[in-house]
Amino acid sequence: MYKVYGGIASRAFRVLWLLEELGQTYELIPSKPHDSAVIALNPSGKIPVLQDGTAALTDSTAILTYLADKHGGFTYSAGTIERARQDSLTHAVLDELDAVLWTAARHSFVLPEERRVPDVKDSLKWEFARNLDRLADRIEGPFLMGETMTIADIIATHCVNWAIGAKFPVENAAISDYAATMRDRPAFKRVREFQAA
Structure with missing residues (x-):
């Protein structure tokens, strides 16, 4: 059985x-x-951590990729054009949504107060x-890549939800409907x- 270290209000949500x-x-x-159990598995102290037997995997996107490949779902096969397009979408979401939100979080509560701007x-x-509008133009519907849901959809939706919680306006109707x-x-x-429990 897998063990997931993290919390629902973190990127562990994606893995779960x-x-x-x-x-x-x-x-x-x-x-x-930085909980002691996390540091024992990931010296950086970051969550999530997925434990699969004796192996500890870190970084939510790497974990998603591993699980999708291992179980043959929510991904296209490696070496295909579709997988390259999926990876392109995944990296675009990470660069253009996740990174922006993480920068905002760092300047809200993560960095020492004297380092925040x-x-x-x-x-x-x-x-x-602006980046949401660009992503909306790429939605093929009902999922980012048309009829097949991939890990890119999980990351994108998590970012939209994170944005709403962080009081970032999500005004693009196509993105709101998609999410x-x-x-x-x-x-x-x-x-x-x-969360309710």
Whole structure:
């Protein structure tokens, strides 16, 4: 059985969502960054960490890629044009959405207070909105790549939800509709139930 170290309000949500979609059994070990159990598996102290037997895997995107490849779902086969397009979308979401949100988080509460530049957030909100519009143009529907849901959809939806929680405006109607459809998936709802518990 897989063990996932992290919390629902972190990128661990992505890993749990994919495990639910894949129908895999797992144990969630609620952990915060730099908890001793996390540092024992990941010296950087970052979450999530996926434990598969004696192996500890880090970075949510690497974990998603591993699980999707291992279980043959939510990904295209390596070496195909479709996989290259999927990877392109994944990296675009990481570069243009996730990185912007993470920069905002660092300047809100992660960095030492004397290193924060709160005024940068207005610029980041503008950049995020522009990048959402670009992503909306790439949606083939109902998923980013048409009829096949991939790990890029999990990361993109997580970023949209993160943005809403961080009070970043999500005004693009196509993105709002897309994210609402994704949040309606049973696997997504099962992970959200951890928050209510």
